[in-house]
Amino acid sequence: MGAGHAGLAASRFLGDRSIDHVVLERGEVANSWRRERWDSLRLLTPNWLSRLPGHHYEGPDPDGYMTMGEVVEFIERFALLSQAPVRTGTNVTSVRRTDDGYHVTTNHGEIHCRAVIIASGACNRPAPPPFPGAIPGSIEQFTPFDYRGPAKLPDGGVLVVGASATGVQLAAELQRSGRPVTLSVGEHVRLPRTYRGRDVLWWMHASGVWDQRYDQIDDLTRARRLPSPQLVGTPQRTTLDLNALTELGVGLVGRLAAVRDGRALFSGGLRNVFSLADLKMQRLLETFDAWARGDGRDAEVGDPEPFAPTRAPEPNRLQLDLGSGEIRAIVWATGFRPDYGWLDVPVVDAKGRLNHEGGVVVDSPGLYALGLPVLRRRKSTFIHGIEDDAREVVDHLARHLAGR
Numbered sequence: 449m450g451a452g453h454a455g456l457a458a459s460r461f462l463g464d465r466s467i468d469h470v471v472l473e474r475g476e477v478a479n480s481w482r483r484e485r486w487d488s489l490r491l492l493t494p495n496w497l498s499r500l501p502g503h504h505y506e507g508p509d510p511d512g513y514m515t516m517g518e519v520v521e522f523i524e525r526f527a528l529l530s531q532a533p534v535r536t537g538t539n540v541t542s543v544r545r546t547d548d549g550y551h552v553t554t555n556h557g558e559i560h561c562r563a564v565i566i567a568s569g570a571c572n573r574p575a576p577p578p579f580p581g582a583i584p585g586s587i588e589q590f591t592p593f594d595y596r597g598p599a600k601l602p603d604g605g606v607l608v609v610g611a612s613a614t615g616v617q618l619a620a621e622l623q624r625s626g627r628p629v630t631l632s633v634g635e636h637v638r639l640p641r642t643y644r645g646r647d648v649l650w651w652m653h654a655s656g657v658w659d660q661r662y663d664q665i666d667d668l669t670r671a672r673r674l675p676s677p678q679l680v681g682t683p684q685r686t687t688l689d690l691n692a693l694t695e696l697g698v699g700l701v702g703r704l705a706a707v708r709d710g711r712a713l714f715s716g717g718l719r720n721v722f723s724l725a726d727l728k729m730q731r732l733l734e735t736f737d738a739w740a741r742g743d744g745r746d747a748e749v750g751d752p753e754p755f756a757p758t759r760a761p762e763p764n765r766l767q768l769d770l771g772s773g774e775i776r777a778i779v780w781a782t783g784f785r786p787d788y789g790w791l792d793v794p795v796v797d798a799k800g801r802l803n804h805e806g807g808v809v810v811d812s813p814g815l816y817a818l819g820l821p822v823l824r825r826r827k828s829t830f831i832h833g834i835e836d837d838a839r840e841v842v843d844h845l846a847r848h849l850a851g852r
């Protein structure tokens with residue numbers, strides 16, 4: 449299910465094993481990248497990391513970051529090269545278990561199959577907190593799914609809620625468009641764009657941090673809920689952390705805790721939140737340093753670099769009167785969640801999470817998943833992370849079909 453890079457990678461491995469299959473896609477190949485992303489977005493992973501089984505970036509700029517059009521082309525080309533049997537425009541409305549497999553209902557009829565791989569994405573819906581109903585009607589509200597660029601927003605102040613990759617990128621873009629931005633910051637992952645002269649994601653990759661397996665991670669639930677890092681892919685390889693946003697003029701406030709009587713109320717513990725993110729970044733950079741020393745790579749890279757602590761705003765605003773006219777729009781950059789509304793098998797918990805062990809759905813033989821956070825490795829949701837996961841999940845599926 450799904451012709452994003454995850455479903456297509458699964459198809460590639462199924463094809464290699466001559467396992468008869470189809471890829472059902474409600475829209476077109478790479479649908480999420482076509483329909484659910486904003487105009488200025490570029491991948492935050494560099495081009496050299498854009499790899500799928502048997503297909504990788506071959507252009508002139510390995511250190512650059514793809515635009516959405518380039519990502520769509522890259523994934524389309526992969527579908528073509530793998531000769532993936534994709535049925536576009538085919539929306540799955542139900543998957544039910546039967547005695548010997550699964551019954552799949554689509555807008556184009558029914559399919560009976562022995563196994564299903566759910567590759568329908570981890571980010572099907574924006575996940576705003578439960579406040580939108582309490583926001584005064586005079587304020588326009590956006591999610592990353594309906595935000596395309598600053599032009600659609602009214603003139604005037606914008607409150608961006610959430611300071612992970614999406615939030616910091618939209619806050620910077622809106623501030624540069626002349627709208628004064630207030631950014632509400634909760635727990636976040638701070639990362640510099642480059643460290644010791646290399647892209648920080650080179651370090652994640654080369655040091656093996658990204659390859660850490662799900663069954664070796666102490667607190668897997670937490671690892672799966674970690675927000676995306678504060679990164680942006682720009683030709684200038686700029687760092688977009690909170691200090692950079694402060695320099696741009698963005699006002700920082702704490703986590704949005706409540707909206708009461710037309711006022712947005714923010715948590716006061718901003719300094720602690722900043723210290724924690726700074727500390728975690730420092731620890732990660734030290735892990736990289738230790739790896740470089742141990743692996744004899746120190747001479748290849750620059751010297752260790754210090755980074756200034758995140759500067760706390762003075763004074764720290766704890767509330768904002770949403771009726772005062774200061775804020776004209778709110779952008780909910782508070783994350784995404786998958787949608788399993790079509791799944792008629794009891795394998796989703798009360799929080800909407802699929803119950804799986806490394807992509808093998810628990811208590812439902814023949815049902816698999818791909819593309820979810822830390823599915824089998826830390827890199828699972830990234831484009832380059834799918835190859836290892838898809839190979840192993842398809843191995844399991846092949847054993848299941850063979851009755852082993």
Ligand SMILES: Cc1cc2nc3c(=O)[nH]c(=O)nc-3n(C[C@H](O)[C@H](O)[C@H](O)COP(=O)(O)OP(=O)(O)OC[C@H]3O[C@@H](n4cnc5c(N)ncnc54)[C@H](O)[C@@H]3O)c2cc1C
Nearest residue numbers: 450452453454474479480491492493540568569819830831
């Ligand atoms: C804003 C954003 C930026 C990202 N940036 C990067 C990045 O820089 N680098 C990186 O490596 N990763 C990035 N990711 C993460 C990840 O690569 C993408 O989320 C990617 O789209 C996930 O691929 P996928 O194949 O798992 O899911 P998707 O690409 O979402 O594909 C799922 C497919 O399933 C289809 N589908 C869903 N439900 C149904 C149904 N009921 N019936 C039929 N079809 C259905 C959808 O139409 C879609 O085409 C980003 C994610 C987001 C949200």
